[in-house]
Amino acid sequence: MKSIRRMMRQVRAMFGGERADAEMERELAAHLLLLEDEMMRKGATPDEARRLARIKLGGVEQVRIMHREERGLPFVESLAADVRSGWRQLMKRKVTTAAAVLSLGLAMGSCVAAFRLVDALFLRPLPIAHAERLYVLSRQVIDQTGAPHDSGFWAYPDFVRMRDVSKKDADLIAVSFTERDDLTYKTDEEMEKAYVQYVSGWMFSSFGLQPTLGRLLTQEDDRTPGAYPYSVISYDYWSRRFGQDPKVIGRTFHLGEQVFEIVGVGPKEFTGIEPGTATEIFLPTMMHRWVTREDASWHRTLALVAPGTAMEPLRAKLDAVSRGFETERSKGWTGMPPQQIAMILAAKLLMEPATAGVSALQGDYRHAMAWLGVLVFLVLLIACGNVANLMTALAASRAREMALRVAIGAGRLRLMQMVMVESAMLGLMAAGLASVFAWWAAPMVVRLISPASNPARLALPADVRVLMVGLLLILAVILLLGLAPALRASAMQPTMALKGGEEPQDKRRSMYALVAAQTAFCFLVLFLAGLFAVTFHRLLSQPMGFEAKGLLLLETQSPHGQTPEAWAQMGEQLRAMPGVTDVAESGWPLLSTGSWNGSISVNGGPPSMTLGYFLTVSPGWIDTMKMRLLEGRAIAATDTFPGEAVVNERFVKDFFQGQDPLGKTFEKTGGGAQKLLCRVVGVVADTPYRYLREEMLPATFVPYREVDDKGIVGKESDGTFLVRTTASDPMAMAAEMRRKVAAAGAGFRVSNVETQQELIDNQTLQERLLAMLGAFFAGVALLLAAVGLYGVLHYSVMQREREIGVRIALGATAGNIAQIVSAWVFAMVLLGAAIGLTLSLASERFVASLLYGVKGTEMSMMTLPAVVLLLAVALAAAPAVMRAIRIDPAMMLRSE
Amino acid sequence: MSEKLLNLNQGTLYPALVRLEQYGWIAGEWGRTENNREAKFYAMTKAGVKALGEETARWRQKMGLVERPLNEEFQV
Numbered sequence A: 001m002k003s004i005r006r007m008m009r010q011v012r013a014m015f016g017g018e019r020a021d022a023e024m025e026r027e028l029a030a031h032l033l034l035l036e037d038e039m040m041r042k043g044a045t046p047d048e049a050r051r052l053a054r055i056k057l058g059g060v061e062q063v064r065i066m067h068r069e070e071r072g073l074p075f076v077e078s079l080a081a082d083v084r085s086g087w088r089q090l091m092k093r094k095v096t097t098a099a100a101v102l103s104l105g106l107a108m109g110s111c112v113a114a115f116r117l118v119d120a121l122f123l124r125p126l127p128i129a130h131a132e133r134l135y136v137l138s139r140q141v142i143d144q145t146g147a148p149h150d151s152g153f154w155a156y157p158d159f160v161r162m163r164d165v166s167k168k169d170a171d172l173i174a175v176s177f178t179e180r181d182d183l184t185y186k187t188d189e190e191m192e193k194a195y196v197q198y199v200s201g202w203m204f205s206s207f208g209l210q211p212t213l214g215r216l217l218t219q220e221d222d223r224t225p226g227a228y229p230y231s232v233i234s235y236d237y238w239s240r241r242f243g244q245d246p247k248v249i250g251r252t253f254h255l256g257e258q259v260f261e262i263v264g265v266g267p268k269e270f271t272g273i274e275p276g277t278a279t280e281i282f283l284p285t286m287m288h289r290w291v292t293r294e295d296a297s298w299h300r301t302l303a304l305v306a307p308g309t310a311m312e313p314l315r316a317k318l319d320a321v322s323r324g325f326e327t328e329r330s331k332g333w334t335g336m337p338p339q340q341i342a343m344i345l346a347a348k349l350l351m352e353p354a355t356a357g358v359s360a361l362q363g364d365y366r367h368a369m370a371w372l373g374v375l376v377f378l379v380l381l382i383a384c385g386n387v388a389n390l391m392t393a394l395a396a397s398r399a400r401e402m403a404l405r406v407a408i409g410a411g412r413l414r415l416m417q418m419v420m421v422e423s424a425m426l427g428l429m430a431a432g433l434a435s436v437f438a439w440w441a442a443p444m445v446v447r448l449i450s451p452a453s454n455p456a457r458l459a460l461p462a463d464v465r466v467l468m469v470g471l472l473l474i475l476a477v478i479l480l481l482g483l484a485p486a487l488r489a490s491a492m493q494p495t496m497a498l499k500g501g502e503e504p505q506d507k508r509r510s511m512y513a514l515v516a517a518q519t520a521f522c523f524l525v526l527f528l529a530g531l532f533a534v535t536f537h538r539l540l541s542q543p544m545g546f547e548a549k550g551l552l553l554l555e556t557q558s559p560h561g562q563t564p565e566a567w568a569q570m571g572e573q574l575r576a577m578p579g580v581t582d583v584a585e586s587g588w589p590l591l592s593t594g595s596w597n598g599s600i601s602v603n604g605g606p607p608s609m610t611l612g613y614f615l616t617v618s619p620g621w622i623d624t625m626k627m628r629l630l631e632g633r634a635i636a637a638t639d640t641f642p643g644e645a646v647v648n649e650r651f652v653k654d655f656f657q658g659q660d661p662l663g664k665t666f667e668k669t670g671g672g673a674q675k676l677l678c679r680v681v682g683v684v685a686d687t688p689y690r691y692l693r694e695e696m697l698p699a700t701f702v703p704y705r706e707v708d709d710k711g712i713v714g715k716e717s718d719g720t721f722l723v724r725t726t727a728s729d730p731m732a733m734a735a736e737m738r739r740k741v742a743a744a745g746a747g748f749r750v751s752n753v754e755t756q757q758e759l760i761d762n763q764t765l766q767e768r769l770l771a772m773l774g775a776f777f778a779g780v781a782l783l784l785a786a787v788g789l790y791g792v793l794h795y796s797v798m799q800r801e802r803e804i805g806v807r808i809a810l811g812a813t814a815g816n817i818a819q820i821v822s823a824w825v826f827a828m829v830l831l832g833a834a835i836g837l838t839l840s841l842a843s844e845r846f847v848a849s850l851l852y853g854v855k856g857t858e859m860s861m862m863t864l865p866a867v868v869l870l871l872a873v874a875l876a877a878a879p880a881v882m883r884a885i886r887i888d889p890a891m892m893l894r895s896e
Numbered sequence B: 001m002s003e004k005l006l007n008l009n010q011g012t013l014y015p016a017l018v019r020l021e022q023y024g025w026i027a028g029e030w031g032r033t034e035n036n037r038e039a040k041f042y043a044m045t046k047a048g049v050k051a052l053g054e055e056t057a058r059w060r061q062k063m064g065l066v067e068r069p070l071n072e073e074f075q076v
Helices: A002-015 A017-041 A046-057 A060-071 A074-092 A094-123 A156-165 A235-242 A311-330 A338-345 A360-397 A399-407 A412-449 A464-490 A494-499 A505-541 A564-575 A649-655 A730-743 A756-762 A765-799 A801-809 A814-850 A859-885 A889-895 B010-023 B046-075
Strands: A134-142 A148-151 A170-176 A179-184 A192-199 A230-233 A252-255 A258-265 A281-284 A299-305 A348-353 A551-562 A580-586 A597-602 A611-617 A629-632 A643-648 A665-669 A676-684 A699-703 A716-725 A749-755 B026-032 B038-044
Touching: A002 B010, A017 A046, A017 A060, A017 B010, A017 B038, A046 A060, A046 B010, A060 B010, A074 A094, A074 A412, A094 A360, A094 A412, A094 A464, A094 A765, A134 A338, A156 A170, A156 A299, A156 A311, A230 A235, A299 A311, A311 A338, A311 A348, A360 A399, A360 A412, A360 A464, A360 A505, A360 A765, A360 A814, A399 A412, A412 A464, A412 A765, A505 A765, A505 A814, A505 A859, A551 A564, A551 A730, A551 A756, A564 A580, A564 A716, A564 A730, A580 A611, A611 A649, A611 A665, A643 A649, A649 A676, A649 A699, A676 A699, A716 A730, A730 A749, A749 A756, A756 A765, A765 A801, A765 A814, A765 A859, A801 A814, A801 A889, A814 A859, B010 B026, B010 B046, B038 B046
Parallel strands: A192 A281, A230 A258, A611 A699, A643 A676
Antiparallel strands: A134 A148, A134 A299, A134 A348, A170 A192, A170 A299, A179 A192, A179 A252, A230 A281, A252 A258, A551 A716, A551 A749, A580 A716, A597 A611, A597 A665, A629 A676, A643 A699, A665 A676, B026 B038
16 A cells, blocks of 8 residues: 555656755755754854754765655666667667668568468467367378379268267268359349358357357258258358348348258357358258269368377278278279279378368468568568667767766666667567558458459457567567677776777677678578569460450359350350450360369270360360460361360370371270260360469360260250450450340359459469569568668778778778778678578478479579679668778878 | 664655655645744654554564563573
């Protein structure tokens, strides 16, 4: 109680200093007068009395100081004084301060932003009970080249068997890959998109989740195929789509051919198990069209392992069951080469922790994010080295001030506190900038890595985790920055500095060492950034084999199926629209990652190990795509599949050994007993089929007029219209096209519109991200290194002004001076560059998988960073060297 | 002031006065001495009187603890 009251008064006293001082003076004066009176009463003369009174009271100045110290909080007051003087120091050198704050802020901000991304994608546990016991099952196949391929897709009947044998040890949960599906709450004309996921009914209770509204799916909703048209929507979807309307329970929507009823709203935090995708609608697995199929692998298998279960026996048990399932199934595989069957059956089941969930985004960006982290960390190191050097230089320029402080009695701790306060202020200002930067940058990176038509949704809360990382970072930076200069300042020898003697050489040495380190890191950053930039460039500039510009893609559905003629008629109606030059149709667009493959058998030979890739196309498709027909003819309106086919160059090379294939035939074999015979009528130039980054695949373009073994032409329910437009932005015509298709009344509806260019861009997202951020960090690193170098040189010239003056007076030429001033630094830069080069070559191996069409060992990839670095160094060194050369010996020596 | 036993400068009193005032145990007031000199008069507040009681009691208790063994030792 009393100490609280005292503290409050002490705090108050810190602000009323002057009034309290006046009061104290008055009291002391009165006290002295009283004492004098007393002395005079005892018979002293007035002069004597004054003297005796002062003796009696003790030193007036001491009393004053003691009074002040007792009154306030001396530590806080000295801190406040340090903050004030620190602020004055920083403001006195606005440019240096700004440079330091900016570089530190950018570096720290990048670090925190990178952490936010990594945390959201890989570290943050799912908001479910026992996330630490969640595992995901996958199968690993080793292909003929020895490369491993992981697959996380499972067939439901296989899942059921595995679930039955592992009931005691683990709770197996089937979860489909979240898909962006078309659905409607009203009529077919008002279709909308939502992220839909089929999940085991018991998932919610296994995860310990509670509904916000209504009920969640249960085990009872997941027993018989097709019997449970119920759905649970996410809290987020409920808020956005329905404005949190409680009447949403009982509403129905159409999805495909089915009608679902909304029975509940999920808990607020739960957005599915895929970081990067927020599931909006959960449906029971029993409602999935492939739930009974043994040959369709469509869902992930998660396992919530019981506490204390040994993992390896569980894994082995599941492995055996799954292998048994595949072995039984393989008896029906007649069209496949035996080696391929053996390869599939040799697959090994893997169980990996899935505490943070599982998503495609994780797999795609694991490597890229790691390298981003490395770049960010390197930049932070450079920034720290930089600021440490600047601080050292500043401290050196204040050597006399410090010496004076020591001389009039400042203690070591007091001086350290003063310098540390200054570093802390710098660190805190940088932290302010960093938090703004991180707040803005993390969502921006998420936008960069996700296609516009299908944005990634990554929760990026600025919560305690992020805050802790930020605080630790600040603390580390402040210690790193402040400690060395503080120790140096406190070890000041006043006589040395006041005499104006030379600084000991080793101080400059540590600065030089920092320059070398900075250069090395900078070189590495430049090297990596260069690789990423060239990768992006080569990927985009590779020949496509078709023209993407102006190509609009209408993914179209016809729920009850339509004949090829009806599709063609719809295409003609689109062609009649203004601005449209050509229209064709194919099963799906190239580079949409869709794929349809099978083994190829030529002349009744054995089915091939390598697969051929297929795509159904309409007559005129090759023209619309502006692909180059090398030989023969394109698909004609009367061609059928099986029947005729146009193949690409790679196909000719792989399956016809490069001989003229025209008129020759091949069979597509595969899962079933059916063999589909095709005659080659034309050859087109190679185009990327599925992914931009993989090598050209042997592709066959077959007519979309498919006939069954009785010769009856089938109906197509899915397809994509390719509309070649003259518009600079084809997307501007999207709405009109949609209306046109709906108005045709032929049962077609457009479910998605995109441009071919978007598909290409979507496949270069990672490369674009790395190239852009790489360039950004390279710029920052270069700037920082240049600023740091400038600071060091400037400092060393200032330190040696007198020496240089003397040298000039004794006849040194400008060349001599430039050499004296910069030789050391250039040696350090060269040393740094050499270390950087070594680091670069060592790191090249690890980034190789992120590169395309470029190798780190290419001469240009190594010389470019070196040249850029040397240019920057020369530019940064010039001002200081000029200053040294311009020193006027007369002025210099006179001023001494 | 017990000048015989403890010879301190009067100035050393000030820090103690500041502290006591900050505890709220004493309050100073300007006034006039009988010689009509200006002087600050410190008086105990209510809280001060109470605290004095408590502190005295505590002091006695402490002293008692020390004194008892001392007495016993020398009375043997």
